[in-house]
Amino acid sequence: AGDRVAGETEAGMYAALDLPHVPPELREDRGEIEAAAAGDLPDLLLCDDLRGDLHTHTDWSDGRATLGEMVAAAAARGADYHAVTDHATGPGMVGGVGLTDDDLRDQIAAIEDLDAPIPVLTGVEANVDADGDLSVGDGVLAELDVVVASPHSGLGQDRETATERLVRAVEHPETDVLGHPTGRLINDRPGLAPDVERVAAAAAAADTALEVNASPARLDLDGDAVRVAVEAGATVAVDTDAHHPTSLENSRYGVHTARRGWATAADALNTRSLADLRAFLS
Secondary structure, three states: OOOOOOOOOOOHHHHHHHOOOOOOHHOOOOHHHHHHHHHOOOOOOOHHHHOOEOOOOOOOOOOOOOOHHHHHHHHHHOOOEEEOOOOOOOOOOHHHHOOOHHHHHHHHHHHHHHHOOOOOOEEEEEEEEEEEOEEEOHHHHHOOEEEEOOOOOOOOOOOOHHHHHHHHHOEEEEEEEEOOOOOOOOEEEEOOOOOOOHHHHHHHHHEEEEEOOOOOOOOOOHHHHHHHHOOOOOOOEEEEEEEEHHHHHHHHHHHHHHHHHHOHHHHHHHHHHHHHHHHHHO
């Protein structure tokens, strides 16, 4: 055997190879060594880059905390803003937990009356039906700050049908974020298997963000899909889909998933200032 030149430490190994450090999330033999050698590794997204969450729930729908409790928890974590996106009625909502259009208007008023420590964006998680339509009236959607459109049912569609469905959803003029785009639940259901490149291209053209759902049960988009989205020029949104204040801590899982897809802070919608965020949402 030859002389040992490195191996006691990671830093020593990279020094022996004359390579810059490759972040662990990128070590999947997808061009990271070549990028490192060329000095082209991206400055990956960090947890501290996130300024707010664009997909959360309260006890107005199926959350387990009040509006005030969720906002206070976000503020305590250092968020600059917080979006409330309770479920709307529609396919896939079991037990009647979704809000009607009138309920959403009532919640808008409740948010406006809230003595919140940080700005609170009004929103909804609208259901994407089998054809790509949304489960909320356009008039109400236009009154909200953030519209997250998510598939919750019909998740066994073939690739072409699923792709057309999601393309139609991201092209809806009121959709801001496509939530958990495949609808997968890890170790439970595979979800949709769309042509991510086509969906991402449509999202980029429509200025609709694609979610990296940080729930440990979802991680949707996954790392491979995030990279496809980023390379297509799409914006991603790293959201917790939190139903309880403690779930806001899950944002780190979304960040690590986005990093596996080579995402930078510039690629993520919720790294932006409130003013820049509102400009994207308008």
